[in-house]
Amino acid sequence: MTTEKDSNPLSLDNQICFSLYSAANAMVRAYRPLLNKLDLTYPQYLTMLVLWEHEGISVKTLGDKLHLDSGTLTPLLKRLEGKGLISRGRSEKDERVRVLHITPEGESLRESAMEIPELMRCKVGTPTQSLVQLKSLCDQVYHELAVEKS
């Protein structure tokens, strides 16, 4: 038997995007108490992840990796600079580009951050295999929505 609720395309229960949106919000909420100990927000944490792996990159390159633009990143990076975790230099070759560096304080924060993935993993009982599948599906959807822009 098919009820109206099942077939109504405007029913919230049938909206895949709402599930995605709610799960992402819940995920950021779940990170918050862990990241508070590092005095970082989730986007700031992501930024530090990239900078720990790629020293001296530009705002543009960072934005490409995080899928965020300068309107979001510039104030975020200023806040990280204000906390003394990064420095925002200028490229000598090209005066337009900012070159982002980790400070010693930023580098030392890396150790505390090491335990975050494991702590976060404990909050979700979902089997690893399902999470890998979730990641794969999210990446797939992202690329189909992002490529379409061209």
Next chain:
Amino acid sequence: MTTEKDSNPLSLDNQICFSLYSAANAMVRAYRPLLNKLDLTYPQYLTMLVLWEHEGISVKTLGDKLHLDSGTLTPLLKRLEGKGLISRGRSEKDERVRVLHITPEGESLRESAMEIPELMRCKVGTPTQSLVQLKSLCDQVYHELAVEKS
């Protein structure tokens, strides 16, 4: 062979949550051009979906359905009221609760909204079966992260 990149827990490529976060952002971005025609944002659209299905509910009930709190909803609802799509009355039984109603303008917007799910579906080439799976995994993760609060 296992490279450092594969095993580093702080590598962005290994972060399931980053994929979830990026996919959700991309999804909201993809809705934007469609919703601009209705002069709605994505959270406003979600709110209208709920109110089209459940006339006369409270801010609390709406928040429970959308997983959002009054700090987010109060200004959003004022904007919807400002556009003439809803009215924000008071319950007669309990003076604390706001009772949300759809106006005729809000009701007429429903027809234009009917085509949104189909248009959105066209933007994603992912097979329906995969999307159903994605929804199921997102719901699972949401509940595990949300229940844990108690």
Next chain:
DNA sequence: TGTAAGTATATTGTGCACAACTGAATTAAC
């Protein structure tokens, strides 16, 4: 060489998302 096109970052303004808090109204305890 001058100028046009393109690129990198920054600014402004809007709208969430949420924590922390306030105040008013309701309910429960005594």
Next chain:
DNA sequence: GTTAATTCAGTTGTGCACAATATACTTACA
């Protein structure tokens, strides 16, 4: 029945996310 605890909505302040725009710098090319 008054006090205490709870509940609902709203306010304030911070930090994204993004569109639109501005500005400075670089490159191409006429």
